[in-house]
Amino acid sequence: MKRQVVNAVLVLGIVLVSISLVGSLGELRLPGNHIGYRPEQPIAFSHRVHGGELAIPCLYCHSGAENSRTAGLPSASMCMNCHKFVTATLGAVREEERLAEEQDRAPETVVSTELQKLYDALGLDETLAVDPTKTPQPIEWMRVHKVPDFVAFDHRPHIAAKVACQNCHGPVERMDRLRQFSSLGMGWCVDCHRETGTKRRAGMPVSAPLDCATCHY
């Protein structure tokens, strides 16, 4: 009787745990290895469109990588530099123009769904002016590349050493939804530092230190 109860509990346990794990099956991997992590973002921003098709330099938006210890994400005001004028894809705008022509009316402003989320976050009305009745809500992006808190990673020496962004972040300009390309583990960092040493990069000497305090302080 006892054995049956125990067995029943075990089987139930396995079933419940499996059910709870199904959701994260696609993400099961060894602890610490997050290659391929591809979270869904609140706004479906496409690096392929912006960095690939439009060839906007990485540092235009991610200027923090060059200037400060934290690379950061661009503020919504950075997006508005262009999206004050660009409210939808060219195709959608042309389509609207064509329809307006057909229906003999003035073309309306087309706003794509994703960009509408941006304008809502900034609390803008249809004319893209600040709407005092709306409350601006900062956009909570899902962070893809994260090192543990005890690592103080600084982009600046890497950019100064002309390490290409794609070296560590992979072919971002081909990613619609950003995913983590490298493991970002300490072994992976140290391997590159060992290889690089004091080699010349793009015509200048670099020092890739192997001191612990380079990152851990």
Place this chain on the structure above:
Amino acid sequence: MSRNDDKQYRRSPEESGHDAVEPVSGIVAPVDRRRFMQLAGFAVGSAALAGCSRGVEHGVMPYLIRPEEVTPGKPYWYASVCGGCAAGCGILAKARDGRPIKLEGNADHPVSRGGLCAIGQASVLGLYDSRSLRAPLRGAVASDWETIDGKIGATLDEVRAGGGRVRFLTDSVTGPVEQERIGAFLSRFDDGKHVTYDPISVSAIVDAHRDTHNLDAIPGYRFERAEVIVSVGADFLGGWISPVEHTAAYRSGRRLDGPDWAFSHHVQLESRLSLTGSNADRRIAIPAGSDAPIIGHLAERIAGLAGSSTPWGTLPPCPLPDDTIAGLALRLWSAPRGRTLVLCGLNDPQVQVLVNYVNELLGNYGSTSTETTLDVESVSMQRRGNDAELHTLLEELDSGTIDALFVRGVNPLYDLPGGERLIDALTRVKLVVSFTDHPDETSMHAGFVCPEPHFLASWGDSEPIAGVVSVRQPTIRPIGSTRPLLESLAIWSGQPMSAYEIVRDYWRRNIFERRLNSATFEDFWNRTLHDGFARVRRVVPGGFGATTKLSGVAIMAPERWSAPANDRFALDLYPAPGLLDGRHAHNAWLYELPDPITKTVWDNFASISSLAAEAAGLVTGDVARIAAPDSRDGFVELPVLVQPGQDDATISISLGYGRLGTDRFADVGPKWLEGHPTIDAGETIGVSAAPLLRWVNRTLSFAGRHVQMEKTGLRHQLTTTQKHHTLEIPRRLSMSGETHRAIVQETDLAAWRADPHSGGHAHHDLATLWSEFPRQKHHWGLAIDLSACTGCSACVIACQAENNIPVVGKDEVQRVREMHWMRIDRYYSGDDADIDVVHMPMMCQHCDRAPCETVCPVQATVQSSEGLNQQVYNRCIGTRYCANNCPYKVRRFNWFDYPRDDRLQNLALNPDVTVRSRGVMEKCSLCVQRIQDAKADSKTTGRELQDGDIQPACVQSCPAGAIVFGDMNDEESRLSHLKHDPRHYTVLAELGVKPTVGYLTLVRNREET
């Protein structure tokens, strides 16, 4: 189920039969232990699978609209004015993510000159105080501004209509705007008066100069020009008027760099061992309050040498031997005219007039352009207090003739004696308004409390020296619903304006016209905001010109002074350099800072000499009752501390303790089984000595009162750090019986001139088994000049602020677990009568052959290629072997997860430095975060690092510039020059650990001219 359950086991043959252990009835375990572990292991294992995903999702929220000048992750700096005391040091406030996290002295500012004292460094913590008032109070009840403005406005109208008397009681207001606005507010009443007083009053100096030199201010003290300084009880490096400024100036008159070296001779005559006295070349103990006859005799001697005669007859006898005074007089007279300085710390106008007379005889008075030590043009506006006016106000309050009283920046019910009477007097005032930001002794009896924001969140201005003006600008929005004084006054005057507009308007009308350059007001304003100060045309207080020659005021002979009777003592009340007058009662960093002389934390005490202690049968820690026989209420009970160098007839007690509200620190620090609270229930930190203050001729008197001391039989443990982390050899471990190690090197100026290596201990270049570490471009190091370090401990707090060092509480400090990375070791030498003190800042020496590195089992501490000894927190497993091996005992272990529950206070944390958790070792990192930041910037901009680009927190904060950081591989750097200085040595060099932190031999000027 196992078969063993059926057997009954016995522990001994006696347990049998009915004595056998019976199973507890009714409860039968369904699962035995082994089975439970198997099931649990399975459950945990399967649950662990669930952990094999990304885990916690991390969201990041950038700005919606990023301010142009802000780069997230990069600090931005505001030039402002420190509000820790009235000295008005210019500061640069480092702000990150919209809040200030570190204050640094503004290197260009004439007052701070780059340095900032311990109190200034600690004041950033005061901004994030969760116990600050967040809303105005009506009585004791929180209210809102509208209601309060309505009520106050109504009462003020009544008072005005009735021709009533209004008094504004403040501390020294150095800001011209506030001074003017308070005056304007008061002018709307028939009898409005602004009364200023300093809780640590030096109004006697101002009073004296008004008489002698037509000067309604304190003259500028130019220590850098002095060749001989004689200070009678003036603690000018500690808490007297403007310590940062004075320390920097004092230091520039005492430097041994290069061929044009200069080294003043400093004699300190004092009754207790003060910070200044510990740095003096010669120290003479005098009873408290005996300044008058000493100055009188000195004046007579100097007058004799000058060939003139003193305007009085015979003098009362002098407590010092004749030849001492004669020697001092001769020394002063032999120095060039105008290059000596005589100071006195006694708050007695008559004595200060005498001091002025002595300085006059020595030719020390002059203007800014002359090379004299006293400047009557660029005068100090840092203390504007007037004791006589305060006395008048107290009389008026007593007589019940005051209708409205506004109290700001002072705490009269705490600062002044006779508190009870004052409480009674306040009840007869129609309107009492306090502007304090914490409930204090005075605000408890105020009708309204209108809290002001912290100085880091306020607009204001400052003119600490005549002709030097600064704007105080906020670095953060005010926290809570507080309102600056300027705005409150504007609303109550019927013309609401923001503080920003008020300051700008005043500057446009009054300061701009004094400019020396700048075409437009906007240009002037922006430039001043950027630079942190502006030089403008001087407007000397009083309006009329000060004379550099003594006016024909009658110099009176000093009053008769009598030594205290055999069973009595002379009392000396003083401000502790780390706490001043009690306004920082809510700052835990300052309480935990070891007092520079006694190294006590979290307490005050009564210092007595060892002779006096013996005679009274007291030891350190015995609670004594010190009472003034001439008054019923004047008594305090506090623990006694035997202090070397203390005058035998003097008891010294620090002011600023025993403040209301300090019971909040009862539980500061970790809570664990054997922990004791810092203070007991119902107690405060320390005891207030204000009941022993007294008025003498309408002036607050801090020294000289005759008191008696009685044992109470109680004991109170005083926690001092003086024996902590000692570098001496414990007696039981010493092979030769010798415990002393040559840690400090001292020499005399004459010996140094003869041989720059004097004072050095010869040691051999030791052979070593270790090979050299691979080195990169830089080899960082430090050099600390022991002649320059005054022991002020600004570096200790600067390090605490920069590196997120926790506060541990009195009990943990008692267990030698204080967490300060930087400590100042204070060594005594000589006997009580002639005591010498050395202050030695000690932090991780970053040994090139570090004994801590070899013993770490996990290599959590390793040598970097740039000479740093690195501590990797995430690798450390808490063996503590490294701390054991460190000969300098500079490593600190996190015994606990120190409380970080106060989320507002956590805003003060530096985001660039890890907050260490329990079980991890930490130590000075030479501010590696600053080094890494500077290196990364230099790589980005392509600009090579220059000497002086990187300054660790301690280096940056030192008012005397005693610590120098640099690259030893750079032959041109200042550090390299110091490393090659013959005075340079390393502590415990005989151990062969090759520290990169070096010290420069302490030199004292004991030359007989």
